[in-house]
Amino acid sequence: MTDLVILPEDINKEIKEISDMQVDGPMFPALSAKEMQAVDVEYRKIPVPHNRITPLRQNWLKIYEPLVDYMKLQVRMNVKRRCVELRTSEDSTENSSLQKGADFVRAFTLGFDVDDAIALLRLDELYIDSFEIRDVKSLTGDHMSRAIGRVAGKSGKTKFAIENATRTRIVVADSKIHILGSYQNTILAKRAIVSLILGSPPGKVYGNLKNVATRMKQSL
Structure with missing residues (x-):
């Protein structure tokens, strides 16, 4: 009785055949x-x-x-x-x-x-971006109050103008500011708010907002 001899090339051939096999089976969708x-x-x-x-x-x-x-x-x-x-x-x-x-x-x-x-x-596509006025500029006391006032505006006029121009919603809660909107619109609203915090005149910010609103309407 002769011994069975398995050559290395036979093993490699068998491994290749196994790896090349395609197993037929059902394709399952992701679980709900x-x-x-x-x-x-x-x-x-x-x-x-x-x-x-x-x-x-x-x-x-x-x-x-x-x-x-x-x-x-x-x-x-x-x-x-x-x-x-x-x-x-x-x-x-x-x-x-x-x-x-x-x-x-x-x-x-x-x-x-x-x-x-x-x-x-x-x-x-909506999300909320939150930040503090202190993240923009280190302010305390009356300086902080004035910055909050610039962002809100008289009777909320400035805040409403930013919301309407950028199609966002804004909450001013003490020194915290929350912006709800799409990613791009939130960036535009935050840019306007940061400008007000840093001391930009409201008139200049209004002008920039009008330009933004015009461009957004034209893009529709």
């Missing part, structure tokens, strides 16, 4: 959020500042309904811990539902109106 519930339940907790507790209660139905009916999330207001709790449900169909819902609630807690914040649920 509903299918992923069998694996895990996602959860978010959004803290609510003390000054937004009362507005939250007053607007709770307007906040609750789109989260439950449109985003298919489970929602609870935890008054004791001063937060809004969100989690996915078996009816959730979009993987981004939870993050969109959290962004919506967070926008409201920052001071945006519900009617403005709800756009975060409908449009993917």
